[in-house]
Amino acid sequence: xxxxxxxxxxxxxxxxxxxxxxxxxxxxxxxxxxxxxxxxxxxxxxxxxxxxxxxxxxxxxxxxxxxxxxxxxxxxxxxxxxxxxxxxxxxxxxxxxxxxxxxxxxxxxxxxxxxxxxxxxxxxxxxxxxxxxxxxxxxxxxxxxxxxxxxxxxxxxxx
Ligand SMILES: [Fe+2]
Numbered sequence: 001x002x003x004x005x006x007x008x009x010x011x012x013x014x015x016x017x018x019x020x021x022x023x024x025x026x027x028x029x030x031x032x033x034x035x036x037x038x039x040x041x042x043x044x045x046x047x048x049x050x051x052x053x054x055x056x057x058x059x060x061x062x063x064x065x066x067x068x069x070x071x072x073x074x075x076x077x078x079x080x081x082x083x084x085x086x087x088x089x090x091x092x093x094x095x096x097x098x099x100x101x102x103x104x105x106x107x108x109x110x111x112x113x114x115x116x117x118x119x120x121x122x123x124x125x126x127x128x129x130x131x132x133x134x135x136x137x138x139x140x141x142x143x144x145x146x147x148x149x150x151x152x153x154x155x156x157x158x159x
Contacts, residue, residue, distance in 0.1 A: 001051070001113040001122070005062030007106045008048045013067045014099055015041045017074055021092050024078060026085040027150075029143055030093055033136070040132045047125040051114070054121045070099050086154040090147035093140055100137035107133060 015038065022034040052059045074095035081088035107130035114122035 001055075001110055001117070003106065003109055003113070004048065004051065005060050006064040006066075007103075007110060008045070008052075008059055009061035010064040010067035010103070010106065011041055011045050011048065012061060013064065013071050014103070015045070017071045017099075018096075021074070021078070021096065025089055025092060027089040027143075027147065030089050030147070033139055033143070034096075037132075037136050040136070044129045044132065047129055051122045051125050054119055054125075066102060067099075070095070070102055074099070084151070084154070086147070086151040090144065090151045093144050093147050097137060097140045097144065100133050100140060103133040104130065104137060 018034050018038050018041065022031055022038065025031045025034065049059045074092065077091040077095055078088060081091045107126055111123055111126045111130065114120075114126055
């Protein structure tokens with residue numbers, strides 16, 4: 001699977017970014033979603049290590065430029081919205097939703113590759129990860145409108 005090292009690296013990068021976001025977030029909802037997905041991501045990394053095992057290979061991070069770009073973008077919006085907690089939460093959730101969709105696309109590609117190779121064990125492990133990303137994307141997106149509303153009303157109060 002050509003992109004496995006990229007996804008393995010991306011998950012590590014996103015894990016670190018989520019830990020930072022969790023510290024910065026002032027929304028209980030976003031915080032608890034992040035805590036949940038941090039735990040899932042740790043498990044996903046282990047699943048990827050198992051995928052390597054099914055191929056008799058050692059896990060190896062290959063720098064994922066896409067993840068790097070998404071993380072920089074998230075850092076940028078966090079910096080731009082610092083001092084406005086409600087807006088920062090809305091901006092972080094937006095950046096996070098984009099991360100999840102990137103992961104969904106990546107896992108779909110990996111699953112196609114594993115299927116082509118007839119590696120059913122890898123397909124099962126990768127589908128586990130994909131399902132978590134899909135559910136997370138949905139949960140994060142459900143929170144965005146409310147966060148934006150809160151940011152707007154905080155803005156009107158001059159906060
Ligand atoms: Fe994820």
